[in-house]
Amino acid sequence: MMQQQFICDTNVVSELMRPTPQPQVEGWLNTQTHIYFSAISVEEIRFGLIRKNLQKKSIWFERFLSAKVTILEVNGTIADRSGTIGAKLSLKGHTRSQADMLIAATAWAHNLKLATRNTKDFEGTGVLTFNPFEGS
DSSP: OOOOOEEEOHHHHHHHTSSSOOHHHHHHHHTOSOEEEEHHHHHHHHHHHHHTTOHHHHHHHHHHHHHHEEEEOOOHHHHHHHHHHHHHHHHTTOOOOHHHHHHHHHHHHTTOEEEOSOGGGGTTTTOOEEOGGGOO
C-alpha cells in the first residue's frame, strides 16, 4: 500500500523551529520520507524569519527544504480553484484567508492530504486534513 502523501501547512513547519517542538508533530514528520510544501508557506515562513532576523532558523529552514521537501508552485488552475472556493465560502459567511485558500487549492490540485493544526480553516474546501498536533 502506498503511503499517504501530505502537504504541510505553515504551522507544522513553524512548530519544528520552536525551541521545544511538540513531540507528536516531530514524531509524525519523522515518519514521512517526503513532504510537499506550498510556495505560499515558503513566503510566510521566509517573511517571519527575515522580519525577526532569525538567521539560525533561516539556515535550518534551508536545510529542511533541501532534505525532503518539494515546493509546489501556484498556477492558474490553483489560483482559479482558490478564488472560487474562497468566494463560495465567503458567501456562506465563512471568510478564509487568501493564503489558506491557495494552500488548500494546491493540496486539491495535487491530490494531497493537508497536515495542519488549523483543520477548521480548511473545512468546506474539499481537501482532506490531518492534525499532527493531535498525534495518531
